Amino acid sequence: MSSGGEPPTSQAFTPFWIAGPGSPTAPVVGNPVANPVPTSDLGTLGAAGVANAVPPTMSQDITTMANAVPHDDFNGLPEPPPPPPQTQDQQPGPPDPPTLVEAAPPPPPAAQEATSLEPPQVSAPPSAPTPAEVVAVVEQPGPAPAPTCSSGAPAKFFHTPSAPEVKEGVVEKKVKVQRRRLSPSHREMIIDLVFNEKKTSREVARYMGLPQSTVMSVVQVFKKEHRIHKKTATGRKRRLTTAQEFQLFEMSQERDNISVDEIRTRFLQQFPEFGHISKTTIYRTLERGKKGLIGMDPPPERYLEPIERFWGFKKKMKPKKVGAGEQPGNHSLLEPSVSIMEETGPIETGNSEKDISRQRRSLSIAEREMIISLFFNENRTIREVADFMHLAKSTVSSVVQVFKKEHRIQRKTSTGRKKKLSDEHEQMIMDILSQKEDITIEETRNRFLSLNPEVPNISKSTIYRIMENCQSKLRARSDMEVFVGAFVHSTEENPIVILPGMVMGVLNTKIEFMESIEELDHLKAEYGFTDSNIHYMTPGQFMMPGLVDTHIHASQFPNNGVAMDLPLLEWLQTYTFPTEANFSDTLFAREVYSKVVERLLRNGTTTAAYFGTIHLEGSKILADVVHDKGQRALIGKVNMMRNCPEYYRELSVQESIRDTEEFIRYVKTIQSPLVHPVVTPRFAPTCPEDQLASLGQLAAKYGCHIQSHLGETQPECNWVKELFPWAKSYTDVYDSMRLLSEKSVMAHCIWLGDEEIYTLRERGVGVSHCPNSNLSIRSGLCDVRRLISHGLKVGLGTDCSGGYSASMLDAIRQSLQVSNVLALERDQDYQRLTYKEAFRLATLGGAKGRTLGVNQLVLNMEDRIGNFEIDKEFDALLIDVTAPGSAIDIFSKDTIEDKIQKFIYTGDDRNIARVYVAGHRILDLHNRNIH
Numbered sequence: 053m054s055s056g057g058e059p060p061t062s063q064a065f066t067p068f069w070i071a072g073p074g075s076p077t078a079p080v081v082g083n084p085v086a087n088p089v090p091t092s093d094l095g096t097l098g099a100a101g102v103a104n105a106v107p108p109t110m111s112q113d114i115t116t117m118a119n120a121v122p123h124d125d126f127n128g129l130p131e132p133p134p135p136p137p138q139t140q141d142q143q144p145g146p147p148d149p150p151t152l153v154e155a156a157p158p159p160p161p162a163a164q165e166a167t168s169l170e171p172p173q174v175s176a177p178p179s180a181p182t183p184a185e186v187v188a189v190v191e192q193p194g195p196a197p198a199p200t201c202s203s204g205a206p207a208k209f210f211h212t213p214s215a216p217e218v219k220e221g222v223v224e225k226k227v228k229v230q231r232r233r234l235s236p237s238h239r240e241m242i243i244d245l246v247f248n249e250k251k252t253s254r255e256v257a258r259y260m261g262l263p264q265s266t267v268m269s270v271v272q273v274f275k276k277e278h279r280i281h282k283k284t285a286t287g288r289k290r291r292l293t294t295a296q297e298f299q300l301f302e303m304s305q306e307r308d309n310i311s312v313d314e315i316r317t318r319f320l321q322q323f324p325e326f327g328h329i330s331k332t333t334i335y336r337t338l339e340r341g342k343k344g345l346i347g348m349d350p351p352p353e354r355y356l357e358p359i360e361r362f363w364g365f366k367k368k369m370k371p372k373k374v375g376a377g378e379q380p381g382n383h384s385l386l387e388p389s390v391s392i393m394e395e396t397g398p399i400e401t402g403n404s405e406k407d408i409s410r411q412r413r414s415l416s417i418a419e420r421e422m423i424i425s426l427f428f429n430e431n432r433t434i435r436e437v438a439d440f441m442h443l444a445k446s447t448v449s450s451v452v453q454v455f456k457k458e459h460r461i462q463r464k465t466s467t468g469r470k471k472k473l474s475d476e477h478e479q480m481i482m483d484i485l486s487q488k489e490d491i492t493i494e495e496t497r498n499r500f501l502s503l504n505p506e507v508p509n510i511s512k513s514t515i516y517r518i519m520e521n522c523q524s525k526l527r528a529r530s531d532m533e534v535f536v537g538a539f540v541h542s543t544e545e546n547p548i549v550i551l552p553g554m555v556m557g558v559l560n561t562k563i564e565f566m567e568s569i570e571e572l573d574h575l576k577a578e579y580g581f582t583d584s585n586i587h588y589m590t591p592g593q594f595m596m597p598g599l600v601d602t603h604i605h606a607s608q609f610p611n612n613g614v615a616m617d618l619p620l621l622e623w624l625q626t627y628t629f630p631t632e633a634n635f636s637d638t639l640f641a642r643e644v645y646s647k648v649v650e651r652l653l654r655n656g657t658t659t660a661a662y663f664g665t666i667h668l669e670g671s672k673i674l675a676d677v678v679h680d681k682g683q684r685a686l687i688g689k690v691n692m693m694r695n696c697p698e699y700y701r702e703l704s705v706q707e708s709i710r711d712t713e714e715f716i717r718y719v720k721t722i723q724s725p726l727v728h729p730v731v732t733p734r735f736a737p738t739c740p741e742d743q744l745a746s747l748g749q750l751a752a753k754y755g756c757h758i759q760s761h762l763g764e765t766q767p768e769c770n771w772v773k774e775l776f777p778w779a780k781s782y783t784d785v786y787d788s789m790r791l792l793s794e795k796s797v798m799a800h801c802i803w804l805g806d807e808e809i810y811t812l813r814e815r816g817v818g819v820s821h822c823p824n825s826n827l828s829i830r831s832g833l834c835d836v837r838r839l840i841s842h843g844l845k846v847g848l849g850t851d852c853s854g855g856y857s858a859s860m861l862d863a864i865r866q867s868l869q870v871s872n873v874l875a876l877e878r879d880q881d882y883q884r885l886t887y888k889e890a891f892r893l894a895t896l897g898g899a900k901g902r903t904l905g906v907n908q909l910v911l912n913m914e915d916r917i918g919n920f921e922i923d924k925e926f927d928a929l930l931i932d933v934t935a936p937g938s939a940i941d942i943f944s945k946d947t948i949e950d951k952i953q954k955f956i957y958t959g960d961d962r963n964i965a966r967v968y969v970a971g972h973r974i975l976d977l978h979n980r981n982i983h
């Protein structure tokens with residue numbers, strides 16, 4: 053248990069700035085709003101805290117607050133200098149960075165920047181913790197991730213091949229690979245790379261060190277066995293070969309102004325067999341070309357380890373088997389084809405039936421596959437194949453004949469006719485496959501055979517076939533979804549881009565293509581989808597990216613819409629801490645968290661950065677609920693241990709770090725690509741230095757995001773000055789504790805000096821602008837224009853329940869109103885936020901600074917979500933401005949832009965017809981089906 057005990061039960065109400073130390077009055081568990089309570093912790097608040105905590109009166113109105121912000125915009129001025137380096141003569145500094153008991157592993161990339169900073173060279177403040185007080189983050193290996201496949205198919209359908217057999221005595225590694233017989237695991241690897249990873253046979257061949265024809269023939273045999281025609285079982289487009297990719301890229305380089313249409317025409321002239329190629333494929337290839345990635349595909353990670361083992365692996369060569377009638381030196385079952393071609397002459401053959409069949413039998417599997425491939429795929433004649441492979445024509449012909457026969461007669465393989473499995477047996481295999489996530493084929497076979505002793509054997513490829521059927525059934529449900537109609541999103545260059553008359557394809561989790569409607573037939577041909585896959589949007593519908601709430605307290609949802617009468621510090625003690633204390637009750641936690649996640653999804657929030665409470669179990673429940681409901685999220689277990697009530701605080705730094713580490717590990721074991729832990733020190737006043745420093749280390753150790761509050765109110769800022777007298781600023785407190793990095797999100801950031809803004813920018817920190825909360829509890833007017841023009845990443849947050857609405861549409865509107873108010877107070881040149889910019893803040897996020905290079909999402913997920921770029925995850929909302937009963941009125945003269953604007957200003961959840969996260973439809977208004 054994290055909580056420091058049960059809340060006291062007195063219902064008396066005394067504002068905490070009136071109540072003296074030792075007069076803790078207590079909340080009632082249940083409805084803290086109806087029974088507002090003072091802090092029980094005034095003693096720790098300190099005199100200055102009390103003085104500074106006096107709520108700002110209404111005389112501290114908009115004018116004074118706005119003017120209090122140092123607002124020299126840097127528009128038109130040279131880039132501001134970076135924050136000056138700290139020197140010895142500066143004020144007393146932060147405590148020494150904590151020492152780890154055991155060396156922490158090198159920080160993950162995102163944390164590296166912060167970690168590599170020099171610690172401030174200043175003397176320790178009076179309250180500096182000793183190293184022993186700082187809790188060490190002890191390295192413990194996390195659980196190994198279960199195997200997954202990049203195509204998103206369940207991990208159970210793939211298994212890592214074991215190291216292939218290698219013969220000793222062969223010098224060239226490549227030759228060594230080619231000379232061995234293909235093991236079943238190699239075949240599976242080939243199948244996996246081609247069918248699941250969509251690698252070309254050339255790429256696979258190069259990667260595995262095999263002749264391309266061998267790879268092709270394995271693929272061909274597999275396709276035949278599984279009756280896969282031209283297109284693969286996934287219905288996925290045919291891939292370009294590396295040579296074709298090069299061709300496309302070279303064509304694009306020939307002239308500056310060459311059009312994609314022209315490239316396409318020329319490409320199809322050169323490769324008429326290709327039939328159709330979409331513009332998306334061409335764009336994507338050109339992109340890869342520009343980045344120098346063509347031909348550079350790294351192998352999927354899961355194969356690196358076995359392959360490395362393979363390269364370093366020396367195995368004793370098996371004694372060469374020489375079959376009856378075979379000449380030593382001629383090729384045998386163990387002799388691979390390449391060495392035969394390179395090292396031996398043609399095989400001596402007689403013409404008798406017996407000789408031919410003996411020769412056929414003695415061919416290696418790879419050779420037979422090569423024959424098949426050359427004959428069937430490359431359309432060589434028997435004679436050409438025989439010449440090329442130094443074999444007798446009759447041998448080649450007999451292999452071809454047998455292959456033809458075998459594949460016309462169902463499931464007859466080279467090992468002889470297989471007994472067809474009964475339907476019950478097939479079903480049993482499917483059951484075995486689905487019982488365990490990461491089951492291997494070998495294990496499946498063993499289990500099956502032990503359950504059915506009457507079955508003498510079953511081949512791996514039969515299991516593969518059953519598995520493949522199983523998979524295609526699974527896929528059939530989630531195969532490509534295609535949307536036709538209007539799309540709206542933001543890019544770095546334009547806050548709103550409207551794309552009417554487009555067609556977008558979504559495959560599994562990602563956006564596969566986005567093209568003009570004229571391309572529909574091409575795309576159908578290329579991807580093999582039909583009208584049944586297409587959703588045609590009505591004129592009242594459009595698709596937009598999912599909304600991203602960068603700051604929300606899930607645990608404050610019970611207070612949503614109440615208790616707005618006190619300013620931040622009093623509001624926390626009176627309403628918020630008592631409410632959060634209730635989350636020691638796990639049933640209550642589940643009830644609230646289910647409701648808040650559903651509410652957010654209904655309102656189109658596909659990604660959220662959540663604060664939970666200090667409770668470990670409750671925070672785990674939040675992660676579970678989010679995962680179950682399919683939302684993308686960062687989940688934080690809150691850390692706080694001072695200046696908060698005794699009944700709601702962590703008891704020690706050790707406990708805080710231990711529980712937080714357990715929480716991080718727990719979230720990681722969920723193994724969801726969507727749900728991640730975020731280290732969450734509540735804010736500086738509630739966290740002493742040693743706790744902050746240990747949390748900084750923990751975040752670095754696990755490569756976690758970090759979230760907190762910064763510069764929300766003036767009393768809070770004054771208080772921080774007193775609590776951390778050594779710090780240059782509030783921001784410096786977090787910076788000194790290694791809490792600022794590209795993965796950090798700081799909420800509010802209203803009362804920041806320029807130096808603090810530079811620091812945030814240098815560290816790549818994202819800012820969550822929470823306009824509703826800033827107005828509702830009167831914290832101040834955040835000048836977002838100032839933050840953006842200084843190069844900060846900014847997104848929007850609802851900050852429920854400081855803000856009274858959990859809807860991001862409300863956050864958009866309030867951000868515009870705050871900007872309007874600022875504009876009224878500033879000179880004429882002040883650039884208000886436009887509705888388009890606010891839309892971008894709520895989806896992609898904003899960053900004008902060129903230091904970051906690209907438009908970065910506050911949650912550091914810009915490579916995955918935020919807009920409709922190809923290959924991004926499909927997090928999207930289908931908006932219907934004509935939804936029955938909605939608050940929007942549409943007229944015949946309304947343009948698509950009017951409709952979008954009306955939705956932003958007057959729409960609500962009734963207009964959000966569907967919600968998609970990572971390609972999954974998790975809400976459909978017509979079915980009301982949040983899972």
Ligand SMILES: Nc1nc2[nH]cnc2c(=O)[nH]1
Pocket residue numbers: 605620624628734735761764825851854
């Ligand atoms: N708005 C807001 N600010 C905070 N600062 C510290 N805690 C909180 C909180 O819960 N809400």
